[in-house]
Amino acid sequence: MAFQDGLRGWMKALESEGELKEITAEVDWNLEMSGIMWRACEEHGPALLFTNIKDHRHTLCTKFISGALHTYRHVALMMGLPKETPPKELILEYRRRTEKLLPPEIVEYGPVKENIIRREAVDLWQFPAPFWHALDGGRYLNTYCGTVTQDPDNGWINVGLYRGMVHDDGKSIGVLLSMGSHWGQMCQKYHERGQAMPVAVVYGWEPVMPLVAAALFPRNVGEYDVMGAVRQKPVELVKCETNDLLVPATAEIVIEGTVSLDPATFRMEGPFGEYPCYYGGTPAPKPVLQVDCITHRTDPILQGSLEGAPYDDGAVAQSITKSAYMWNNLDRNIPGVVDVWCPAITHGTDCYVAIKKTYQGQAKQVAACIWGSTGAIYSAKIVMVVDDDIDIRNLEDIQWALNYRVWDPDEDFSFFRGCPGSMLDPSVPPELKDATKFGAVGRWHRLCIDATKDWRLTRIEHWGDRFPPRTLPTRQITELVNRRWKEYGLG
Ligand SMILES: Cc1cc2nc3c(=O)[nH]c(=O)nc-3n(C[C@H](O)[C@H](O)[C@H](O)COP(=O)(O)O)c2cc1C
Ligand SMILES: [Mn+2]
Numbered sequence: 089m090a091f092q093d094g095l096r097g098w099m100k101a102l103e104s105e106g107e108l109k110e111i112t113a114e115v116d117w118n119l120e121m122s123g124i125m126w127r128a129c130e131e132h133g134p135a136l137l138f139t140n141i142k143d144h145r146h147t148l149c150t151k152f153i154s155g156a157l158h159t160y161r162h163v164a165l166m167m168g169l170p171k172e173t174p175p176k177e178l179i180l181e182y183r184r185r186t187e188k189l190l191p192p193e194i195v196e197y198g199p200v201k202e203n204i205i206r207r208e209a210v211d212l213w214q215f216p217a218p219f220w221h222a223l224d225g226g227r228y229l230n231t232y233c234g235t236v237t238q239d240p241d242n243g244w245i246n247v248g249l250y251r252g253m254v255h256d257d258g259k260s261i262g263v264l265l266s267m268g269s270h271w272g273q274m275c276q277k278y279h280e281r282g283q284a285m286p287v288a289v290v291y292g293w294e295p296v297m298p299l300v301a302a303a304l305f306p307r308n309v310g311e312y313d314v315m316g317a318v319r320q321k322p323v324e325l326v327k328c329e330t331n332d333l334l335v336p337a338t339a340e341i342v343i344e345g346t347v348s349l350d351p352a353t354f355r356m357e358g359p360f361g362e363y364p365c366y367y368g369g370t371p372a373p374k375p376v377l378q379v380d381c382i383t384h385r386t387d388p389i390l391q392g393s394l395e396g397a398p399y400d401d402g403a404v405a406q407s408i409t410k411s412a413y414m415w416n417n418l419d420r421n422i423p424g425v426v427d428v429w430c431p432a433i434t435h436g437t438d439c440y441v442a443i444k445k446t447y448q449g450q451a452k453q454v455a456a457c458i459w460g461s462t463g464a465i466y467s468a469k470i471v472m473v474v475d476d477d478i479d480i481r482n483l484e485d486i487q488w489a490l491n492y493r494v495w496d497p498d499e500d501f502s503f504f505r506g507c508p509g510s511m512l513d514p515s516v517p518p519e520l521k522d523a524t525k526f527g528a529v530g531r532w533h534r535l536c537i538d539a540t541k542d543w544r545l546t547r548i549e550h551w552g553d554r555f556p557p558r559t560l561p562t563r564q565i566t567e568l569v570n571r572r573w574k575e576y577g578l579g
Contacts, residue, residue, distance in 0.1 A: 110136075160174075189316065191312070228254075247312060261377040268305065273349055293340070364396065427441070459534055
């Protein structure tokens with residue numbers, strides 16, 4: 089749903105639900121803030137607003153919010169649904185809303201223009217970006233924002249979530265610009281024209297922005313149109329000061345600048361504690377976002393996310409949006425898909441699919457279909473397919489199916505070797521994720537586990553089926569026992 093006044097409206101909504109806590113005790117931006125966020129993520133607690141940050145009592149920006157979308161309660165509230173809406177319902181509702189996109193509206197003015205800082209006066213050290221992980225290459229300012237770029241050929245506006253580290257000069261940001269990402273592909277086009285690419289990075293707007301920015305969509309889909317569809321109201325945008333890019337009128341902070349693919353402009357970036365809870369890559373020369381201008385609201389609030397924590401903002405949001413992407417793709421191609429789950433804890437490196445099986449071999453089609461989409465490059469190294477009586481969000485159910493529905497490793501396990509995969513997966517040997525050799529992808533051998541009931545088994549005459557029935561208590565008995573539990577002296 090739409091929240092009045094961007095991040096501030098969202099914070100009010102969180103607060104009224106007891107889902108926002110302000111931390112007024114002094115905390116250090118150097119690892120302490122991230123230590124607090126680690127525990128907050130583990131505990132699935134409220135969002136945290138830091139208002140007393142060491143060295144930032146009197147800087148341009150004194151406030152930092154994190155964990156504002158790191159539980160399914162938060163995602164449900166973002167969609168305007170009851171807090172306890174289960175993830176499966178969130179996925180289905182997100183899929184319904186994104187069937188029809190809603191384009192943004194352009195407005196003349198917004199509070200993001202209250203303060204304008206030009207290049208000479210830019211000092212990125214004024215922002216309380218945490219030092220997140222002990223061996224990071226620097227302070228990462230860009231961890232839960234939206235990076236806006238425009239395709240020079242057809243005008244398509246992309247908004248993606250990409251990491252960014254403040255360089256020593258305080259006027260530039262080191263970035264990881266993969267050719268698999270939409271801004272990477274756009275930047276290549278500018279480069280071929282001999283140009284640097286205009287960029288705007290948006291910090292602190294409604295929760296739908298980072299959620300959609302980190303979600304998978306095909307080329308030419310404008311993420312502002314998706315945000316409109318998810319919040320059910322067009323996004324209001326204003327034009328940037330130094331380029332033609334458009335940004336939300338009520339955003340907290342916008343950084344405008346350019347990125348070039350000319351290697352002469354590259355500077356060392358990384359390492360950074362990445363999503364698998366490992367450091368991603370080693371320090372290497374990478375493109376640089378040169379900042380031309382900053383616009384911000386008065387007393388702006390910076391937003392960020394602890395990447396790699398169990399259940400960080402990105403992981404939780406992506407478990408919804410990635411499951412939706414995979415499910416949409418499957419529904420267009422394969423019958424009988426009843427549930428899809430890309431878990432937050434693994435960022436969908438494994439993907440579980442429940443099907444109403446109607447023919448032998450259906451599971452392999454499911455895996456092939458998932459693997460056949462570019463969106464799966466960073467996901468679904470393992471695809472496990474189960475029957476529709478298995479709850480794919482319940483690990484014990486998954487484990488049970490793995491043990492009692494799989495019998496023939498030759499047929500139930502299939503390998504698809506030599507696929508493109510995640511460059512950030514630490515289990516891939518470094519020589520197999522050589523960007524110059526393989527085109528900015530890692531190399532994965534993928535595995536499909538068919539844990540559906542095997543139709544090659546013969547019927548057991550006594551049961552009239554290939555498997556005996558499960559011994560679960562009947563629904564009547566479960567209800568009776570639950571009703572009388574206290575009466576038994578057990579409640
Ligand atoms: C916190 C966070 C940081 C991310 N950093 C990067 C990054 O530096 N580079 C990248 O290519 N993708 C990164 N991603 C993944 C992208 O956001 C994701 O692939 C998204 O689909 C990209 O949008 P695009 O398809 O419009 O390029 C990050 C995701 C999260 C949640
Ligand atoms: Mn995109």
